[in-house]
Amino acid sequence: MSASETPLLDELLKGPWPSFVKEMKEMADTKPMVRDVLRQLEKSYVDKKTHWKHGGIVGVKGYGGGIIGRYSDSPDEFPGAAHFHTVRVNQPAGWFYSSQALRDLCDIFEKYGSGLTNMHGSTGDIILLGTTTDELEPIFSALTEKGWDLGGSGSALRTPSCCVGPARCEWAMFDCLDVCHELTHFYQDEIHRPGFPYKFKIKVSGCPNDCVSSIARADFSIIGTWKDQIQINQEEMRKYVEEGANPLTSAVLLCPTRAIEWDGKEITIDNENCVRCMQCINAFPRALKPGKERGATILLGAKAPIVQGALFSSVLIPFMEIEPPYEEVRDLLERIWDVWDDHGENKERIGELVERMGKGEFLDQIGVEPDVQMVFHPRENPYVFYDEYYEET
Numbered sequence: 047m048s049a050s051e052t053p054l055l056d057e058l059l060k061g062p063w064p065s066f067v068k069e070m071k072e073m074a075d076t077k078p079m080v081r082d083v084l085r086q087l088e089k090s091y092v093d094k095k096t097h098w099k100h101g102g103i104v105g106v107k108g109y110g111g112g113i114i115g116r117y118s119d120s121p122d123e124f125p126g127a128a129h130f131h132t133v134r135v136n137q138p139a140g141w142f143y144s145s146q147a148l149r150d151l152c153d154i155f156e157k158y159g160s161g162l163t164n165m166h167g168s169t170g171d172i173i174l175l176g177t178t179t180d181e182l183e184p185i186f187s188a189l190t191e192k193g194w195d196l197g198g199s200g201s202a203l204r205t206p207s208c209c210v211g212p213a214r215c216e217w218a219m220f221d222c223l224d225v226c227h228e229l230t231h232f233y234q235d236e237i238h239r240p241g242f243p244y245k246f247k248i249k250v251s252g253c254p255n256d257c258v259s260s261i262a263r264a265d266f267s268i269i270g271t272w273k274d275q276i277q278i279n280q281e282e283m284r285k286y287v288e289e290g291a292n293p294l295t296s297a298v299l300l301c302p303t304r305a306i307e308w309d310g311k312e313i314t315i316d317n318e319n320c321v322r323c324m325q326c327i328n329a330f331p332r333a334l335k336p337g338k339e340r341g342a343t344i345l346l347g348a349k350a351p352i353v354q355g356a357l358f359s360s361v362l363i364p365f366m367e368i369e370p371p372y373e374e375v376r377d378l379l380e381r382i383w384d385v386w387d388d389h390g391e392n393k394e395r396i397g398e399l400v401e402r403m404g405k406g407e408f409l410d411q412i413g414v415e416p417d418v419q420m421v422f423h424p425r426e427n428p429y430v431f432y433d434e435y436y437e438e439t
Contacts, residue, residue, distance in 0.1 A: 047071045047074040047075065047081055047084065050086060051084075051088070052071075052085065052087075052088040053088075054086055054088055054091040054092065055067050055084060055087060055088050055091065056378060057350070057427060061075070061320055063247030067084070067191060069162075070083070070084055070162070071084065073160070073161055073162070077160055077161060078240075079124040079126040079127065079130065079159075079160045079176055080160050080161075080162065080176070081126060082118075082124040082125065082126030082127040083124075083126070083130060083160075084175065085124055085127075086118060086120065086123075086124045086127050086297075089120070090272065091125075091307070097118060097119050097120055097124075098116055098117065098118065098119070098130075099117050099118070099119040102115045102117050103115055104131055104179055104182060105182070106182055106183055106186040106196070107183070108238075109196060109238045109239070110200065110202070110238065110239045111134075111196070111197075111198050111199040111200045111202045111237065111238055111239070111240050112133070112134050112196025112197055112198065112199055112238065113131055113132070113133055113134070113182060113196070113199065114131060114132035114133075114134065114199055115131055116129070116130040116131050116132060116176075116312070117129060117130075118130070128178075128289070129177070129178040129179050130175075130176045130177075131176070131177050131178070131179065131182065131230045132173060132174065132176070132404060133155075133159070133173075133174040133177060133182070133185055133196070134167065134169075134171040134172070134173060134174075134196060134197035134198070134199055134205070135151070135171055135172040135173075135174060135189060135194050135195070135196060135197060136171065136172075136195045136196060136197040136205050136230065136237075137166055137170050137171055137172050137197070137205065137207065139203075139207075139208055139213060139222075139223040139224075139226040139227045139230070139233065140208055140209065140210045140213055140222075140223045141166065141170075141210075142210075142213065147192075150192045151163070151172065151174075151192075151194070154185060154188045154189060154192070155174045155177075155185070157188075158177055158181040158183065158184050158185045158188065159174055159175075159176055159177035159181060160175060160176030160177065162174075162175040162176055163175065167199070167318060168263070169197070169205055169207065169247060170197075170205055170206075170249075170258075171197035171198075171205050171363070172197075196238065197237065198225045198237040198238070198245075199240075200240040200244070200245070201240045201241070201242045201243060201244050201245060201393075202236060202238070202240035202241065202245065203233050203236035203237045203238070203246050203248070204228065204237075204245055204246065204247045204248075205237065206226050206229050206230050206233075206247075206248040206249070207226065207248075207249050207250070207252065207258055208222040208223060208225065208226035208249065208250035208251070208252075208258060209222060209224075209250070209251050209252050209257040209258050210246070210252075210257075211223045211250075211252040212252065214325045215252060215253070215257075216251040216254060216331075217252065217270075217324070217327075217336065218252030218270060219252055219253055219270030219271060219272060219336065219340040219341065219368075220252065220270055220340060220341065220342060220368040220369075221368075222250040222251065222252040222270065224370065225250050225368060225375070226248075226250045226371060228370070228371065228372055229250075229372070229375070229376075229422045231320075234377065236383075242383070242386065242387070242390075243386060243387070243390030243391060243393070243394050243399075244390070244392070244393050244394055244395050245265075245395070246265045246266070246383075246386075246396065247263065247264045247266070248262035248264060248265070248266045248267075248268070248379075249263060249266075249267055249268075250266070250267075250268045251267070251269045251270060252270045253269070253270040253271075253324065253336070254269060254270065254271060254322050254323055254324045255324055255368055256269055258350070260345070260359070261345060261348060261358055261359050262348050262356075262358055262359075263348055263349075263350070264345075264348050264361075265346065265347065265348065265349065265358050265395060265396045265397065266344070266345075266379065266382070266396075267343075267345040267346070268342045268343075268346065268368070268375065269343050269344075269345065270340065270341075270342050270368075271322045271336075271340070271341065271342060271343045271365065272322065272336040272337035272338070272339055272340045272341075273337060273339040273340070273341065273365050274317075274337035274338060274339040275315070275317045275337050276315050276317060276320065276326075276327070276334055276335070276336065276337060277334070277335040277336070277337060277338070278313060278315065278333065278334060279332065279333045279334075279335075280312050280313070281397065282332040282333035282397075283312070283313050283333035283334075284311070285333075286330055286332070286333060286334070291329075291330070293306075293308040293313060293330070294308055296326075296329040296330070297313070297325065297326040297329050297330065300325050300326075300329075301323075301325060301326060302321060302323060302325075303316075303319045303320065303321055304319075305317070305319040305320045306326055307319075313334075314396065316398075317379035322343075324334075324336075341365050341366050341367045341368050342365075342366055342368045342382060343361060343363065343364055343365060343366075344361075344362045344366055344375075344378065345359035345360060345361055345362055346359055346360065346362040346382070346396060346397065346400065347360055347395070347396055347397025347400055347401075348360045348397060349395045349397055349398070349400075353393050353394075353395075353398075354398055357395075357397045357398070357401075360405075360420060361365060361417075361419050361420045362378075362414065362420070363378065363414070364392075364417055364419040370423065378412070378414075380438075381412040381413060382396065382412055384412075385399075385408065385411045385412055386399055389411075390402060405420065409434060
């Protein structure tokens with residue numbers, strides 16, 4: 047594809063960074079669809095507006111989600127981009143693939159679509175970018191023959207995702223791969239047949255390092271934690287100091303609640319005030335380890351700034367044991383969905399409902415007792431009130 051066709055896009059080829067333009071141009075000579083998408087994008091840069099139009103629901107038989115419809119508003123000018131639908135494929139827990147599985151995916155989309163992939167979308171799915179309405183059913187059939195399924199889209203449960211967990215990480219407090227796998231299989235109907243007020247994302251992190259950023263991106267976060275005291279090996283801590291490490295600058299001064307002290311010989315931790323951020327454990331992994339009584343904190347309500355502003359999630363259940371078959375997790379999820387179904391407005395995420403309803407009322411509706419760990423600023427303006435408070439005043 048010549049530079050004269052896309053002079054503005056070619057600016058993205060300059061500099062040290064990789065560019066999607068380079069990859070797409072390499073495909074443009076064999077894929078007319080890709081060529082027209084680049085030409086349409088160039089026009090968008092010139093006109094300073096998108097030329098993808100909203101509307102037009104497409105899908106596969108029996109499913110209400112998994113396909114994102116994309117249509118050009120200039121199909122006569124860019125016939126290859128007239129349809130450019132996105133297919134979301136449910137990724138395996140922890141994003142573990144065999145090389146054969148990846149080859150199968152690429153072969154399928156090379157045959158039935160543009161050949162462009164995104165590994166992965168922000169929800170976690172494998173994203174197959176660009177195909178036509180006529181090819182959706184053949185793609186779906188080819189995927190299912192190889193053991194794949196579509197992910198979630200629309201006002202549905204989006205494809206659950208998780209970190210690599212105990213498969214590769216020593217800090218995992220529970221088997222987050224198994225949790226993600228089981229929830230995905232149990233809630234197939236909620237994933238594939240949209241029936242919620244808006245989207246709902248579940249992300250599972252094995253420890254407070256939160257490698258899937260669930261606290262900022264998930265409506266329902268399951269984040270590994272521990273209930274008892276941090277395990278301390280004083281001898282290993284002294285070895286760190288002998289090797290040149292400084293506990294004062296690497297742990298004590300960085301502790302958000304000033305719960306750590308170092309007297310030059312031993313480190314002490316005020317576990318009552320520890321917020322399980324893992325800063326100290328990450329700095330001195332040989333000397334400090336999470337406690338032995340392990341489970342997860344359940345948080346609720348994160349979202350990106352769409353419709354309304356961005357939200358971080360807040361604590362819903364400070365500590366929950368996470369054991370198969372995860373009935374306690376499922377029971378909590380379904381109580382939340384029941385309240386959301388009854389009170390949620392169109393395009394209202396669960397975090398927005400909690401803000402509108404008030405957390406005290408929401409907790410009462412789902413049958414969860416208030417806890418001090420749910421409060422952001424205890425001395426400022428707590429939004430959880432106790433009946434005893436009113437009785438005393």
